[in-house]
Amino acid sequence: MATFKVSSLPDVGGFADGNGAALAWDILKRTGSHSVPEVIDLTECPHLKPYAVACLCSLGAKGRLEGREVDLVMPSDNACRDHLCRLMVPVWFRCGGYSEETLRDTNLPVEQVNWPPGQAATRIIDMLAPQAALAPGVSPRMKESLDEIIVNALTHAESPIDCFVAGQSYPKTGKVEVAVLDLGQTIRVHLSKNPLHSRVRSDEEAILLAVQDGVTGTPPGQQNRRGFANSGAGLAFVREFCEGGSGELTVLSGDSWVTFRQGLAPVKGKIFGPRFQGCLVNVRFFTGYPLPKASTEPIL
Numbered sequence: 001m002a003t004f005k006v007s008s009l010p011d012v013g014g015f016a017d018g019n020g021a022a023l024a025w026d027i028l029k030r031t032g033s034h035s036v037p038e039v040i041d042l043t044e045c046p047h048l049k050p051y052a053v054a055c056l057c058s059l060g061a062k063g064r065l066e067g068r069e070v071d072l073v074m075p076s077d078n079a080c081r082d083h084l085c086r087l088m089v090p091v092w093f094r095c096g097g098y099s100e101e102t103l104r105d106t107n108l109p110v111e112q113v114n115w116p117p118g119q120a121a122t123r124i125i126d127m128l129a130p131q132a133a134l135a136p137g138v139s140p141r142m143k144e145s146l147d148e149i150i151v152n153a154l155t156h157a158e159s160p161i162d163c164f165v166a167g168q169s170y171p172k173t174g175k176v177e178v179a180v181l182d183l184g185q186t187i188r189v190h191l192s193k194n195p196l197h198s199r200v201r202s203d204e205e206a207i208l209l210a211v212q213d214g215v216t217g218t219p220p221g222q223q224n225r226r227g228f229a230n231s232g233a234g235l236a237f238v239r240e241f242c243e244g245g246s247g248e249l250t251v252l253s254g255d256s257w258v259t260f261r262q263g264l265a266p267v268k269g270k271i272f273g274p275r276f277q278g279c280l281v282n283v284r285f286f287t288g289y290p291l292p293k294a295s296t297e298p299i300l
């Protein structure tokens with residue numbers, strides 16, 4: 001039986017010099033190659049960040065699209081298990097002892113968001129922001145940022161699972177983290193459909209272009225698949241908001257990831273192993289200052 005045992009250790013392919021590698025890059029890699037196991041074994045997992053939770057659920061959802069239920073073995077660590085229950089992760093799997101009924105009390109589920117997204121971004125930030133005591137003035141721009149990212153995933157990606165949104169608040173450090181994941185065609189492939197950007201040579205170049213104002217993969221004069229025009233303003237707005245001091249934006253697609261934040265040149269890295277077939281956008285919003293050092297606190 002194909003069991004995917006999630007490692008308790010950060011593996012290679014980490015952030016910056018590799019030392020700050022976060023947990024669960026193995027989940028990321030498996031998700032990016034769309035290879036759905038029969039069993040996901042989280043026994044040794046001490047913690048899962050929002051991006052890893054989104055990836056995990058997308059594997060469950062992809063399995064269902066293929067006509068099967070993926071088995072999930074929950075972590076032996078109590079805190080991690082409780083956290084996954086609050087997020088209602090087990091409902092995407094066959095997972096002994098957990099049903100939609102038993103998990104119903106949660107107000108913080110990981111969400112599969114479909115078109116049209118409606119007020120999903122507002123609802124999610126309204127849930128997360130108060131727990132981290134974020135300044136009320138920040139929330140509207142957070143909501144707008146999250147909405148832009150979700151709309152991009154549902155408009156440009158053509159992802160079989162639409163998109164998954166997972167979030168977490170960190171009350172002690174005054175931080176909210178949200179991840180939006182799709183398993184679609186990647187930024188580079190969409191962007192190069194616009195003749196103005198057809199020569200984009202790499203995934204990294206595509207990500208760096210996509211966050212610039214006025215850059216869109218929708219060809220001039222045309223509408224996107226949802227019937228709207230695009231001006232290429234969405235990701236630029238998110239980047240400017242983050243670089244304005246309140247946050248940090250990481251975009252991962254194809255074989256590359258890039259992180260943007262105030263006062264730093266974009267930090268870039270490559271994914272070890274197969275390309276990530278899709279797009280993962282991770283945003284951390286802070287109230288606390290100064291920001292943690294990029295080299296000591298892993299982003300993903």
Ligand SMILES: Nc1ncnc2c1ncn2[C@@H]1O[C@H](COP(=O)(O)OP(=O)(O)OP(=O)(O)O)[C@@H](O)[C@H]1O
Nearest residue numbers: 152153187190191210216217230231232233234235
């Ligand atoms: N999830 C995604 N999947 C594939 N491509 C994406 C994704 N997100 C962004 N892109 C690419 O990045 C480009 C820039 O995104 P951005 O949000 O800045 O502009 P836009 O969506 O084209 O226009 P606007 O946001 O102003 O409506 C997109 O046009 C698309 O080519």
Ligand SMILES: [Mg+2]
Nearest residue numbers: 148152234235
């Ligand atoms: Mg957009």
